[in-house]
Amino acid sequence: MEPGQHPVGLQIRGGTKVYPGTVALKAADFDLRMGAVNVLVGENGAGKSTMMKVIAGVERLTEGRILMEGEEVSFHGTEDAARHGIGIVFQELNLFPNMTVAENIFITRERTRLGIDIDKAAQREATRALMARLEHDIDPDTPVGELRVGQQQIVEIAKSLSQDAKILILDEPTSALSASEVEILFRVIADLKRNGVGIVYISHRLEELIRIGDYITVLRDGVVTGSRPMAGVDVGWIVRNMIGEASKDFAKTEEHAFGPELFRAEGVSLARPGGGLAVNDVSLSLRAGEILGIYGLMGAGRSEFLECVIGRHSHATGRFFVEGRPLTERSVAGRIERGIALIPEDRKQDGLVEILSIRENMTLSSLWDFTRVFHMNLRAEKGAVGDFVRRLAIKIASDEHPVGSLSGGNQQKVVIGKALMTRPKVLLMDEPSRGIDIGAKAEVFRTMRKLAAEGLGILFVTSDLDEVMSLSDRIIVMSDGRITGEFPREEATETRLVAASAVGHAPDAPHPETLQAEARP
Amino acid sequence: MTAVATNPPGSAGTQGALLLLLKARTFIALILVFAFFAFAAPNFLSTANMVIMSKHVALNAFLAIGMTFVIISGGIDLSVGSIVGLCGMVAGWLVLYGVNPGLGWSIQFNTLEICLIVILVGVAVGAVNGLLVTKLNVAPFIATLGTLYVARGLALLSSDGATFPNLGGNPEYGSASFRLIGAGSFLGIPISIWMLVAVGCLAAYIARRTPLGRFIYAVGGNERGAALSGVKVNRIKMFVYMFSGFCAALVGLIISSQLVAAHPATGETFELNAIAAAVLGGTSMSGGRGRIGGTIVGAFVIGVLSDGLVMMGVSAFWQTVIKGLVIIAAVVVDQAQQRLQARVALQAQAALGK
Numbered sequence: 102m103e104p105g106q107h108p109v110g111l112q113i114r115g116g117t118k119v120y121p122g123t124v125a126l127k128a129a130d131f132d133l134r135m136g137a138v139n140v141l142v143g144e145n146g147a148g149k150s151t152m153m154k155v156i157a158g159v160e161r162l163t164e165g166r167i168l169m170e171g172e173e174v175s176f177h178g179t180e181d182a183a184r185h186g187i188g189i190v191f192q193e194l195n196l197f198p199n200m201t202v203a204e205n206i207f208i209t210r211e212r213t214r215l216g217i218d219i220d221k222a223a224q225r226e227a228t229r230a231l232m233a234r235l236e237h238d239i240d241p242d243t244p245v246g247e248l249r250v251g252q253q254q255i256v257e258i259a260k261s262l263s264q265d266a267k268i269l270i271l272d273e274p275t276s277a278l279s280a281s282e283v284e285i286l287f288r289v290i291a292d293l294k295r296n297g298v299g300i301v302y303i304s305h306r307l308e309e310l311i312r313i314g315d316y317i318t319v320l321r322d323g324v325v326t327g328s329r330p331m332a333g334v335d336v337g338w339i340v341r342n343m344i345g346e347a348s349k350d351f352a353k354t355e356e357h358a359f360g361p362e363l364f365r366a367e368g369v370s371l372a373r374p375g376g377g378l379a380v381n382d383v384s385l386s387l388r389a390g391e392i393l394g395i396y397g398l399m400g401a402g403r404s405e406f407l408e409c410v411i412g413r414h415s416h417a418t419g420r421f422f423v424e425g426r427p428l429t430e431r432s433v434a435g436r437i438e439r440g441i442a443l444i445p446e447d448r449k450q451d452g453l454v455e456i457l458s459i460r461e462n463m464t465l466s467s468l469w470d471f472t473r474v475f476h477m478n479l480r481a482e483k484g485a486v487g488d489f490v491r492r493l494a495i496k497i498a499s500d501e502h503p504v505g506s507l508s509g510g511n512q513q514k515v516v517i518g519k520a521l522m523t524r525p526k527v528l529l530m531d532e533p534s535r536g537i538d539i540g541a542k543a544e545v546f547r548t549m550r551k552l553a554a555e556g557l558g559i560l561f562v563t564s565d566l567d568e569v570m571s572l573s574d575r576i577i578v579m580s581d582g583r584i585t586g587e588f589p590r591e592e593a594t595e596t597r598l599v600a601a602s603a604v605g606h607a608p609d610a611p612h613p614e615t616l617q618a619e620a621r622p
Numbered sequence: 623m624t625a626v627a628t629n630p631p632g633s634a635g636t637q638g639a640l641l642l643l644l645k646a647r648t649f650i651a652l653i654l655v656f657a658f659f660a661f662a663a664p665n666f667l668s669t670a671n672m673v674i675m676s677k678h679v680a681l682n683a684f685l686a687i688g689m690t691f692v693i694i695s696g697g698i699d700l701s702v703g704s705i706v707g708l709c710g711m712v713a714g715w716l717v718l719y720g721v722n723p724g725l726g727w728s729i730q731f732n733t734l735e736i737c738l739i740v741i742l743v744g745v746a747v748g749a750v751n752g753l754l755v756t757k758l759n760v761a762p763f764i765a766t767l768g769t770l771y772v773a774r775g776l777a778l779l780s781s782d783g784a785t786f787p788n789l790g791g792n793p794e795y796g797s798a799s800f801r802l803i804g805a806g807s808f809l810g811i812p813i814s815i816w817m818l819v820a821v822g823c824l825a826a827y828i829a830r831r832t833p834l835g836r837f838i839y840a841v842g843g844n845e846r847g848a849a850l851s852g853v854k855v856n857r858i859k860m861f862v863y864m865f866s867g868f869c870a871a872l873v874g875l876i877i878s879s880q881l882v883a884a885h886p887a888t889g890e891t892f893e894l895n896a897i898a899a900a901v902l903g904g905t906s907m908s909g910g911r912g913r914i915g916g917t918i919v920g921a922f923v924i925g926v927l928s929d930g931l932v933m934m935g936v937s938a939f940w941q942t943v944i945k946g947l948v949i950i951a952a953v954v955v956d957q958a959q960q961r962l963q964a965r966v967a968l969q970a971q972a973a974l975g976k
Binding site for chain 1: 832836837839843844846847850851852854910911964967
């Protein structure tokens with residue numbers, strides 16, 4: 102069929118979704134065409150996942166309409182959406198690790214005899230057929246927890262296939278797949294297309310999108326910035342629409358000279374549970390006053406590397422040096438004492454104790470500073486918290502409120518405050534802008550600049566191209582646990598970063614050898 | 623802080639008052655229970671009754687204080703009742719026989735030495751709990767359930783199930799003062815109450831004014847987050863179980879001294895009363911929240927309730943039912959308080975325009 106000839110199966114008109122503190126989707130229009138791959142692309146937090154959650158019935162629009170075949174629909178939950186023929190494979194896997202593959206695939210839709218007795222043989226048979234279609238040799242009776250992440254993703258895809266969905270949403274389906282597995286997935290997608298299934302495909306791998314997509318929609322900060330058939334689209338066009346002509350305002354304001362080497366990592370490796378290496382022989386060095394950005398896709402091993410530095414993984418190998426002296430402390434507390442501080446990616450799980458007050462959270466890492474032998478000076482603690490609240494412009498009604506009552510941006514500032522109170526020399530920041538609105542983002546970035554100017558070394562991880570380009574003094578790209586590129590700021594371009602981040606992943610990676618040569622001067 | 627919340631008008635004001643009322647609920651409950659029995663039960667307010675009642679309450683309060691730390695850290699200690707029994711037997715053995723190395727002579731101890739050894743035993747059982755939970759990754763419920771049985775079994779084995787009678791001590795060995803732990807008093811107040819005051823103050827101080835206390839709350843609130851902030855999670859857990867064992871050992875000493883006898887079944891189901899007191903005092907079973915003061919008040923509510931009902935002549939069966947209802951009611955009210963508290967905090971935050 103010619104582009105534009107595919108029938109529209111689902112439309113969003115004027116879709117707006119407001120979360121407390123942020124607007125995730127602003128009056129977005131979206132056409133989902135049947136028998137075609139509708140690609141959705143945008144940076145983290147651009148609103149892709151929100152839009153898909155709306156279509157899949159996980160979230161409901163604050164404003165706007167969803168139309169299917171000309172009629173307005175509204176979904177109350179995923180089952181309701183599934184009844185309308187919509188299936189979704191989430192980025193985070195939603196599987197039960199203790200149940201078998203077959204049980205997972207037929208969860209809530211068990212094949213039964215007389216509605217009571219589960220027909221295990223029939224489920225097993227159906228699962229085998231699905232696996233044959235996906236060209237994977239996975240035994241239906243294996244517990245899902247024993248599978249590799251990539252295989253788990255296949256199970257998740259099989260689950261959607263088994264529902265005979267008319268519309269199938271794939272949110273970053275390839276993030277954990279190997280190149281050959283990606284090829285199989287693409288064959289399945291082509292097959293589904295021939296059967297008239299409308300596919301929504303979300304990914305950060307731009308080459309992959311161009312190869313497989315029929316239509317492309319680009320989102321930026323909740324607004325649709327480009328929507329057209331794929332013919333004639335190139336990486337440059339996508340990047341322009343993703344980031345916009347006018348770069349956001351985090352540009353460097355004043356130059357400062359770097360100091361001597363502050364931190365060095367040598368040959369850091371970390372085994373991944375279930376085989377392989379999450380971090381594969383990473384070495385890097387950081388100077389005082391320098392902001393070193395680590396760019397890469399999800400699962401590239403960036404967060405794991407930072408966790409190795411802070412001492413979370415006791416089985417990690419490799420050596421670290423702070424100001425030339427080896428970092429021999431193994432405990433997190435010991436490393437914090439040596440001047441390393443981590444701002445974790447997942448605030449809720451790793452960064453904060455939500456039940457405790459703002460004050461108690463901020464001083465958690467530096468309590469001994471307010472303590473004589475064993476007696477805490479609560480007044481000094483309160484004073485120091487007040488100082489940092491002012492310095493970081495945290496908006497709070499009282500420092501005694503639970504930290505969970507704050508907006509994402511303010512929570513992030515509390516985590517930053519906690520790290521700074523330990524008077525670190527090296528600051529590790531994992532996705533510092535995740536889940537916070539644009540205003541808070543700008544403030545966080547200003548703070549980073551200021552800290553660097555004061556002589557801290559900052560190592561920050563991001564999957565946001567714009568951020569890494571405008572904030573970093575130097576950029577390291579990681580892919581598949583290895584460093585696949587290193588660029589001084591002047592030499593870095595979006596295209597080169599994207600290419601380096603796909604090394605070892607993309608189905609037809611553009612000449613990894615030349616890239617390596619380019620990347621490592 | 624420039625933008626201190628100006629008092630929100632109307633509903634928010636009443637919400638604040640309601641919140642205060644809910645926060646003080648255990649204390650209010652104590653006053654109500656007390657007032658009720660003062661009217662309904664004869665001799666309830668007599669000094670003799672007060673002393674007896676406070677002795678009863680103290681036993682549960684000791685255990686509840688130790689339990690509170692364990693629960694705040696996200697665990698549970700089911701073994702305290704058995705530790706009470708075991709420690710009572712150890713105390714009884716030491717008073718009666720001393721230690722016999724099997725060389726034809728025995729080592730006898732004075733009261734202080736007996737107390738120290740018994741406390742050491744309690745702390746050691748707590749340390750076993752801690753090691754199981756931290757090093758061997760056993761779920762606290764299961765680990766302490768195991769030590770519950772082991773400690774109780776050891777207590778029974780020590781005397782073949784018999785009671786150690788006549789723990790009067792021996793003036794020759796300096797253990798005659800053993801009786802004073804349970805029976806003695808200072809300024810008209812029983813020694814065991816003085817001990818409770820000391821332990822209670824110590825625990826409250828640890829909770830509020832030492833990094834150790836803060837870390838206990840942090841570990842219970844978010845173990846991963848606490849570990850990444852540099853908290854030595856395993857040490858904190860070791861401490862709470864050992865402290866709980868310490869509290870249980872004190873109770874074992876006091877009971878065997880009060881009764882002048884040690885029975886191996888002493889302390890059965892004490893752990894449940896201790897958990898009840900902690901929960902009644904506002905400790906959250908999911909960890910991260912609770913106060914020592916609240917727990918002590920909770921222990922008093924339970925103690926006053928059961929003694930008062932006895933004095934009124936209410937049947938023991940009804941007493942059990944009433945105790946259960948009070949605990950359930952306490953948790954229901956606690957949930958309401960949490961919801962209201964979260965709403966008030968969110969409103970204050972929203973009032974900042976953010």
